[in-house]
Amino acid sequence: MTSAQSTQGALQDPPHDPFFRAATAPAFTHELLAGLAAGRYAAVRVPGFLPRQWCEEVLGALKEKAFDSYGTTRIHPPVMRFGVGVSDHMADGGVADSYWKALEGHYAAWEGLGLSFDPFRVCREGLATHWPHGVAVGRRGGREMGDGVAREPNQGFRVHFDDALREYAEDLLDTPLIGQFAFNLYLSVPPSGGETVLWRHRWQPGDEAYRLPDASYGYDEAVVRGTESIELTPEVGEALLIDPRNFHAVRPSHGDRRIALGFAVGISTSGRLLTWA
Numbered sequence: 001m002t003s004a005q006s007t008q009g010a011l012q013d014p015p016h017d018p019f020f021r022a023a024t025a026p027a028f029t030h031e032l033l034a035g036l037a038a039g040r041y042a043a044v045r046v047p048g049f050l051p052r053q054w055c056e057e058v059l060g061a062l063k064e065k066a067f068d069s070y071g072t073t074r075i076h077p078p079v080m081r082f083g084v085g086v087s088d089h090m091a092d093g094g095v096a097d098s099y100w101k102a103l104e105g106h107y108a109a110w111e112g113l114g115l116s117f118d119p120f121r122v123c124r125e126g127l128a129t130h131w132p133h134g135v136a137v138g139r140r141g142g143r144e145m146g147d148g149v150a151r152e153p154n155q156g157f158r159v160h161f162d163d164a165l166r167e168y169a170e171d172l173l174d175t176p177l178i179g180q181f182a183f184n185l186y187l188s189v190p191p192s193g194g195e196t197v198l199w200r201h202r203w204q205p206g207d208e209a210y211r212l213p214d215a216s217y218g219y220d221e222a223v224v225r226g227t228e229s230i231e232l233t234p235e236v237g238e239a240l241l242i243d244p245r246n247f248h249a250v251r252p253s254h255g256d257r258r259i260a261l262g263f264a265v266g267i268s269t270s271g272r273l274l275t276w277a
């Protein structure tokens, strides 16, 4: 066999990690959450997690409101959001006082939607239905963190990873975390684009050479070149839970808005799931 042929063979039949896969299930079972934390899965998808009528209620109310954009020096291309996320209020490896002030406006804004239910509570509790240690919104210095945001990355999210251990100098929450997830519930998806891509790659120091100068949260896609990946096309009502320490991205949307409810999830040392945004 020539080297060209063997290269072609490798392309046709790339090596695959059987643990790098997305599980699709009717619910977030104990086994799936434990498996995602342990590295047995890369993602867990639950289609129809939120009934369509409930999605429509939240989406209809959100569509009446103006979204803000994340700090555009940090997040580029811009991502629109409704609600407050801690990533816009990081200071000196910790959380700026502005976050707690902004949260007051956040709760007023969500109250102002006049919804018949609390969508973040429903998502939190649905996520933890089969988790024996329960769930709560995380606390920092005794104060409750934000419960979630609606995010609209119509132009996509660049290749990035999320890891509170690396983003904050000390524990973000009062109870230390031994595992982390990112939760998304899709309310509106575009007819094309908007895919979530996950790569079987965790940050390593050399990756900093690929960090984009105009977007401190993002990396050049070359950082994951040649790495096994999974592409997921979200559906309305679907909940997606990923291990956000794997590099991931969202592709640009075409034809409609891509709006998801999202929050971060940690497994705390007590076993309880703790959420924050």
Ligand SMILES: O=C(O)CCC(=O)C(=O)O
Residues within 6 Å of the ligand: 157, 162, 182, 183, 184, 196, 244, 248, 250, 260, 262
């Ligand atoms: O919108 C998505 O599908 C993923 C967004 C993301 O980067 C995250 O949840 O950490």
Ligand SMILES: [Fe+2]
Residues within 6 Å of the ligand: 160, 161, 162, 182, 244, 248
């Ligand atoms: Fe992310």
